[in-house]
Every structure is written in C-alpha cells, then in structure tokens.
Amino acid sequence: xxxxxxxxxxxxxxxxxxxxxxxxxxxxxxxxxxxxxxxxxxxxxxxxxxxxxxxxxxxxxxxxxxxxxxxxxxxxxxxxxxxxxxxxxxxxxxxxxxxxxxxxxxxxxxxxxxxxxxxxxxxxxxxxxxxxxxxxxxxxxxxxxxxxxxxxxxxxxxxxxxxxxxxxxxxxxxxxxxxxxxxxxxxxxxxxxxxxxxxxxxxxxxxxxxxxxxxxxxxxxxxxxxxxxxxxxxxxxxxxxxxxxxxxxxxxxxxxxxxxxxxxxxxxxxxxxxxxxxxxxxxxxxxxxxxxxxxxxxxxxxxxxxxxxxxxxxxxx
Amino acid sequence: xxxxxxxxxxxxxxxxxxxxxxxxxxxxxxxxxxxxxxxxxxxxxxxxxxxxxxxxxxxxxxxxxxxxxxxxxxxxxxxxxxxxxxxxxxxxxxxxxxxxxxxxxxxxxxxxxxxxxxxxxxxxxxxxxxxxxxxxxxxxxxxxxxxxxxxxxxxxxxxxxxxxxxxxxxxxxxxxxxxxxxxxxxxxxxxxxxxxxxxxxxxxxxxxxxxxxxxxxxxxxxxxxxxxxxxxxxxxxxxxxxxxxxxxxxxxxxxxxxxxxxxxxxxx
Numbered sequence: 001x002x003x004x005x006x007x008x009x010x011x012x013x014x015x016x017x018x019x020x021x022x023x024x025x026x027x028x029x030x031x032x033x034x035x036x037x038x039x040x041x042x043x044x045x046x047x048x049x050x051x052x053x054x055x056x057x058x059x060x061x062x063x064x065x066x067x068x069x070x071x072x073x074x075x076x077x078x079x080x081x082x083x084x085x086x087x088x089x090x091x092x093x094x095x096x097x098x099x100x101x102x103x104x105x106x107x108x109x110x111x112x113x114x115x116x117x118x119x120x121x122x123x124x125x126x127x128x129x130x131x132x133x134x135x136x137x138x139x140x141x142x143x144x145x146x147x148x149x150x151x152x153x154x155x156x157x158x159x160x161x162x163x164x165x166x167x168x169x170x171x172x173x174x175x176x177x178x179x180x181x182x183x184x185x186x187x188x189x190x191x192x193x194x195x196x197x198x199x200x201x202x203x204x205x206x207x208x209x210x211x212x213x214x215x216x217x218x219x220x221x222x223x224x225x226x227x228x229x230x231x232x233x234x235x236x237x238x239x240x241x242x243x244x245x246x247x248x249x250x251x252x253x254x255x256x257x258x259x260x261x262x263x264x265x266x267x268x269x270x271x272x273x274x275x276x277x278x279x280x281x282x283x284x285x286x287x288x289x290x291x292x293x294x295x296x297x298x299x300x301x302x303x304x305x306x307x308x309x310x311x312x313x314x315x316x317x
Numbered sequence: 318x319x320x321x322x323x324x325x326x327x328x329x330x331x332x333x334x335x336x337x338x339x340x341x342x343x344x345x346x347x348x349x350x351x352x353x354x355x356x357x358x359x360x361x362x363x364x365x366x367x368x369x370x371x372x373x374x375x376x377x378x379x380x381x382x383x384x385x386x387x388x389x390x391x392x393x394x395x396x397x398x399x400x401x402x403x404x405x406x407x408x409x410x411x412x413x414x415x416x417x418x419x420x421x422x423x424x425x426x427x428x429x430x431x432x433x434x435x436x437x438x439x440x441x442x443x444x445x446x447x448x449x450x451x452x453x454x455x456x457x458x459x460x461x462x463x464x465x466x467x468x469x470x471x472x473x474x475x476x477x478x479x480x481x482x483x484x485x486x487x488x489x490x491x492x493x494x495x496x497x498x499x500x501x502x503x504x505x506x507x508x509x510x511x512x513x514x515x516x517x518x519x520x521x522x523x524x525x526x527x528x529x530x531x532x533x534x535x536x537x538x539x540x541x542x543x544x545x546x547x548x549x550x551x552x553x554x555x556x557x558x559x560x561x562x563x564x565x566x567x568x569x570x571x572x573x574x575x576x577x578x579x580x581x582x583x584x585x
Contacts, residue, residue, distance in 0.1 A: 198422070198424065198426040199426065199428055200387075201426065202422065202426040203428065203442075205382060205384045205415055206415060206416075206419070206438060206439045206442065206495070206498070207412035207415035207443060207498075221429045
C-alpha cells in the first residue's frame with residue numbers, strides 16, 4: 001500500500017477509531033447510574049414518607065388528649081363507646097406478642113431444621129421438589145391461611161382439645177408459624193449454602209460425620225444468616241393481619257392459656273379503620289397503633305443489627 | 318510419639334511402608350484419572366509426588382484418606398493398604414481412617430471458629446461429649462501449637478477467629494490441628510502454593526521437624542521444593558506412575574525419558 005511518500009495513516013480507513021473524547025455511550029452510562037441511584041434513595045424516601053403520613057394522621061391526638069400511660073397500660077379498649085371512650089391497648093400488645101411467640105416457638109425449630117435438611121442432607125432432585133413446595137407455601141395468600149384457621153383448625157381444636165371455641169392463641173400461632181416457615185427455610189438455606197465448601201471439606205477430612213459438620217462447623221459459620229432468617233420470620237409474624245384476624249377470635253383479652261381468644265394490634269387496625277370517622281379520636285388512635293407497630297418492628301430490627309454486629313466484633317478481636 | 322508405631326507393617330525387603338497401593342484405578346464418572354498405580358511409600362520420610370497439572374497426583378493423594386469420595390460419582394478399584402490394612406475393606410470406618418491419615422490443603426482452610434477450637438476440633442469429634450476437662454484441652458492445644466512453633470505467636474490470641482490470622486499461621490494451624498489425633502500419615506496437597514517464599518520456607522522447616530514422627534506425602538508443582546524437602550520422589554503423568562526413586566537419583570539421573578523431559582522443563 002505505502003510507497004515512498006509518507007502519507008499520514010487514516011485510522012478510519014484501517015478500521016481503527018481512536019477518539020479520545022467522550023462517546024455518546026458515556027451519556028447513557030451516567031443516565032443509568034442516576035436511575036439506579038434514585039432507585040436506591042427511593043427506599044429511604046418511602047420509609048420516611050410512610051412514617052410521616054402515619055404520624056401526621058395520629059399526631060394531633062397523640063400530643064393533645066391521649067393519656068399515653070393509660071394507652072399502654074390499660075386493657076380497656078372501648079373506642080366506640082357513646083359516653084366514655086377508653087383507648088387501652090395493653091391487651092392488644094399482649095395478644096400480638098403471645099401469638100408471635102407461639103408462632104416462633106413452632107416455626108424456628110421446624111424452619112431451621114428444614115433449612116438444614118434441604119441444604120445438607122437431601123439429594124439434588126428432592127431438593128428441587130422441596131424448594132418448589134416451599135415457594136408455593138410462601139405464595140399462599142394470607143386470607144387463605146385465615147380461612148384454613150377458621151374452617152380447618154377451628155373444628156379440630158374444638159374436637160380434640162375440648163375447647164369451647166377454636167379461634168385462639170393456639171390457632172393463630174399455628175397459622176402464623178406455617179406462614180413464617182417458608183421465609184425461615186429459604187433465607188436459612190441461603191445462609192447455609194453461602195458457607196464455603198472448603199470448611200465442609202476440612203471438617204470431613206478430619207473425620208467429622210455429616211451431623212458433626214453441621215453443628216460444629218456450618219451452624220457457627222452461618223449463625224448471622226440464620227439469625228436474620230429467624231428475625232425476618234418474626235417480622236412476618238408481627239406484621240401479619242388478615243390471617244390472625246380470622247384465626248385468633250378477635251376478642252380483647254389478656255390470654256391465660258393457649259386456648260384463649262386474643263386480638264392483635266394489626267387486626268384491630270384492619271377491622272376498625274373503615275368504621276372510624278376520619279379525623280375522630282378513634283381514627284387517630286388507630287394511627288397511633290400504627291406508630292406503635294412501627295416502633296416494635298424498628299426495635300426488633302435494631303436488636304438484630306446490634307446482635308449481629310456484637311457477634312462479629314467479638315470474633316474479630 | 319507415634320501411636321501406631323507398634324502396628325507398623327513390614328513390606329518387602331525389610332523396609333517399612335506406610336502406604337502401599339496395588340493396581341489402583343480411579344474414575345471420575347467416565348474419566349479415568351488413575352491407571353494401575355502400584356507404589357509403596359516409606360514410613361517416616363517425606364515423599365514427594367510430582368508431575369504436570371492434571372496428571373492425577375492430587376487425586377492419588379486424596380484417595381489415601383478417601384476424601385475424594387465426597388464428590389460422588391467416583392469409582393475405585395484395586396487396593397490401598399495403610400499400615401497393612403486395605404482402606405477399601407467394608408469394615409473400615411471413615412472417621413477412623415481420616416484420624417490416622419490427616420490432610421493439609423492447597424489453600425489454608427482453618428474453620429471459622431477460634432484458634433483454640435480449631436486445634437481441639439479433631440479431638441472433640443473423635444470422643445464422647447465431655448471427654449476432656451478444660452485443663453486437658455488446654456494442654457492439647459499448647460502442645461500442638463508448640464510442635465508447629467506457633468505457641469509464642471498465638472498464646473494470647475487463642476480466642477480470636479482462626480480465619481483472621483496471616484496465611485502462614487493459618488497453614489501451620491491446619492497442620493497443628495492434625496497432631497492431637499496422632500496421625501500415621503500427613504497428606505499435603507501443594508501446601509505452599511498460596512504462600513510467599515518466607516512462609517514457604519517456614520512450612521518446609523516445619524515439615525522437616527515433623528518428618529521423623531509422621532510419614533509425610535507432599536504433592537507439589539514446585540520441583541525445587543520437591544528436591545529440597547523430599548527423600549523419595551514419585552513422578553506421574555496422565556494418570557500413570559512413570560518413575561520413582563530417591564529424590565537425588567530421580568533428579569540427577571532419571572531413567573525414563575519422560576521424567577527427564579519434565580525435569581528439564583521441556584513440558585510442564
């Protein structure tokens with residue numbers, strides 16, 4: 001091609017394009033980056049937004065008129081009494097806590113056990129079947145769970161436990177446990193799967209049996225993830241509304257046995273908000289209950305974070 | 318020191334062999350990784366296993382405590398005798414075999430628990446719950462760490478997580494955790510390939526001090542390392558055992574042209 005005369009080589013002719021300036025792609029790149037940034041920030045905006053609106057609806061009565069001590073310590077919940085409205089949510093708090101604790105007592109051993117089985121003990125085919133079934137369990141709408149509580153559990157409890165009514169802490173706790181198990185299993189299994197295989201290999205090469213590998217190596221290695229699984233399951237149980245509304249009997253009562261009916265904070269909001277006149281004290285109190293729920297879940301999450309941080313710093317010393 | 322010393326098995330010619338294989342074949346699925354391996358590995362020495370990548374030397378090493386069975390879909394034929402006992406006999410207990418034949422891996426793999434618990438791990442899994450008092454475990458940990466000369470460095474860090482140590486210390490710890498089990502054989506699968514030269518030197522020194530009490534079998538890519546530390550050496554190629562002999566002889570006057578070519582670096 002080239003003869004004696006020195007021609008500058010045209011890069012484009014050679015199929016080479018070296019332009020050291022911004023290409024149009026750069027602009028698209030920065031737009032995408034901003035979109036992603038906005039998606040991230042939106043999560044924070046939504047959380048604060050929700051908190052703000054819930055707080056705004058309840059603020060007037062919270063700071064003017066509501067006796068907070070009575071609100072938190074009285075069991076008398078008569079919001080629609082004509083002459084003497086009383087707003088005491090202690091029974092509702094105890095109801096929520098008792099149903100949640102029972103649900104966790106059932107769901108944590110079953111959920112973690114199932115996670116260990118799916119992750120470590122079952123074959124690949126069975127594992128696929130299990131995962132599909134567990135996902136299916138997670139996809140059942142909560143009203144269907146409530147229906148099961150009402151129509152299946154209720155007669156069973158009346159028949160076999162000789163209870164006058166089957167809508168109780170026991171019924172709601174069992175239903176909530178079944179709803180929390182899929183979350184605990186799938187997150188717990190992810191946590192176990194994330195443990196490097198070299199740990200299993202190291203322990204097996206030292207002669208550890210399958211079960212020894214699980215409880216001496218995998219459980220300590222995955223404890224943060226497993227704790228997260230349990231706490232997310234707890235969060236699900238505290239926040240659940242429709243199923244507990246249908247399965248617990250919805251009566252304001254401090255339970256003394258598993259067969260007592262209770263009412264939860266969430267169910268109260270769901271059942272009464274539609275009937276409370278907008279802006280009335282009753283309406284505002286329901287929003288204050290929302291703030292209370294917010295606070296409870298916030299405390300649970302914060303505790304989880306602190307516990308996890310505590311565990312990891314202790315180990316790094 | 319050596320718990321199994323009285324059970325030592327006398328092979329041919331009066332030499333004592335820790336490991337003997339007889340027509341050992343091994344497949345991963347359809348792929349034959351080891352072909353008719355019949356070797357004898359002398360007791361109480363460091364033996365090297367060299368060869369290019371994919372020649373089957375790690376596979377062979379992993380046969381000796383049957384740790385390669387955890388991948389599933391593997392087939393083994395032939396015999397491996399460790400101290401005279403075929404480890405593929407049906408009455409062999411895997412935990413007991415792995416207690417007698419310890420393994421050190423390519424990347425240091427201490428468990429994500431404390432230094433102390435790492436050392437005592439083997440002793441705990443091989444005994445009943447509560448078999449050891451606190452002072453007994455303290456003694457076991459101290460002795461094991463002293464044997465690998467980590468005690469001075471780590472005696473104040475016994476509670477810290479083993480995975481936060483330097484790599485050299487981690488690898489030494491992985492050797493130390495085998496010692497409370499009083500193994501007969503220690504298998505090392507390229508134990509220095511993740512380490513720098515200083516750490517490699519430290520591990521090699523440690524191997525020399527352990528050599529008289531344990532049979533050590535080391536797989537290495539590094540021919541200079543095989544030359545420095547092993548007394549006997551085996552050369553493998555494509556799943557077959559090509560040549561073995563005293564390390565000096567193998568490196569100075571290899572009998573097989575394939576060995577000579579590999580040692581001179583014509584392939585590798």
